[in-house]
Amino acid sequence: MNVDYDEKDKLLTFEITEEIDHHWSDKMRRQVDNEIERYIPKTVVFDFNKVSFMDSAGIGMLIGRYKAVKMLGGNLEIRNVKSSIRKILEMSGIPKIIKIS
Amino acid sequence: MQNKYDNEMNLEILSKSNNEAFARVTVAAFVSSLDPTIEEMADIKTAVSEAVTNCIIHGYEGREGIIKINCKISGRKLIVEITDTGKGIENVDIAREPLYTTKAELERSGMGFTIMENFMDELKVESIVGLGTKVTMTKNIKEN
Ligand SMILES: Nc1ncnc2c1ncn2[C@@H]1O[C@H](COP(=O)(O)OP(=O)(O)O)[C@@H](O)[C@H]1O
Numbered sequence: 099m100n101v102d103y104d105e106k107d108k109l110l111t112f113e114i115t116e117e118i119d120h121h122w123s124d125k126m127r128r129q130v131d132n133e134i135e136r137y138i139p140k141t142v143v144f145d146f147n148k149v150s151f152m153d154s155a156g157i158g159m160l161i162g163r164y165k166a167v168k169m170l171g172g173n174l175e176i177r178n179v180k181s182s183i184r185k186i187l188e189m190s191g192i193p194k195i196i197k198i199s
Numbered sequence: 200m201q202n203k204y205d206n207e208m209n210l211e212i213l214s215k216s217n218n219e220a221f222a223r224v225t226v227a228a229f230v231s232s233l234d235p236t237i238e239e240m241a242d243i244k245t246a247v248s249e250a251v252t253n254c255i256i257h258g259y260e261g262r263e264g265i266i267k268i269n270c271k272i273s274g275r276k277l278i279v280e281i282t283d284t285g286k287g288i289e290n291v292d293i294a295r296e297p298l299y300t301t302k303a304e305l306e307r308s309g310m311g312f313t314i315m316e317n318f319m320d321e322l323k324v325e326s327i328v329g330l331g332t333k334v335t336m337t338k339n340i341k342e343n
């Protein structure tokens with residue numbers, strides 16, 4: 099996972115390069131929460147361009163991060179989602195709460 | 200002895216989370232002889248990942264145990280059985296409902312069984328409290 103923070107726009111971007119399953123999301127969650135608390139960003143972006151696999155562990159992780167970001171007054175966005183992953187996101191109603199662009 | 204299936208594979212793994220990827224990739228490699236589409240392959244990997252993860256977090260609750268994965272091919276049909284000898288499920292009908300989870304504190308979404316059901320053609324869940332759980336999934340791979 100690559101992390102980038104743009105001070106000017108208070109934009110924190112996580113480019114995810116791993117497969118999002120239970121094993122990896124347990125690790126990722128800690129790192130993401132640390133960065134969010136450090137910067138208190140206005141916008142957090144998960145760039146899914148390099149994500150080739152996600153199961154329901156990703157759903158729980160995304161909803162959890164959505165709540166964490168909201169609590170600190172920011173917004174969460176997901177970008178560049180592949181069609182196989184979009185299917186899971188839609189099945190679990192994620193697009194209704196998190197902006198996907 | 201003649202096997203009544205066209206092909207069969209057995210895999211036993213320890214209930215460690217780093218085996219989740221290994222399990223789904225191995226099942227995907229096994230079914231590749233049927234030449235599935237990228238989408239069918241993704242569906243199978245996701246369903247296997249769900250079932251194996253459930254054995255680890257719910258069946259064994261983080262303790263060490265063995266997960267058995269049996270895969271068979273019959274014609275263009277893949278049959279996957281995933282078994283643990285963990286704590287079992289009291290009420291399978293309730294457990295299968297979308298969004299139902301007993302581990303919300305671990306940020307589980309309760310979508311595992313829903314995904315298995317939607318991504319595969321059939322899903323059967325058999326469980327006995329104290330003895331364990333067996334999930335059987337089948338998927339017909341389309342001719343292309
Ligand atoms: N192998 C298993 N052993 C024991 N309980 C299980 C097993 N698989 C599923 N369950 C139970 O069924 C519930 C629903 O499973 P699932 O749909 O995958 O959602 P989640 O894993 O997000 O909780 C789990 O919360 C758990 O209580």
Ligand SMILES: [Mg+2]
Nearest residue numbers: 249253311312
């Ligand atoms: Mg699950």
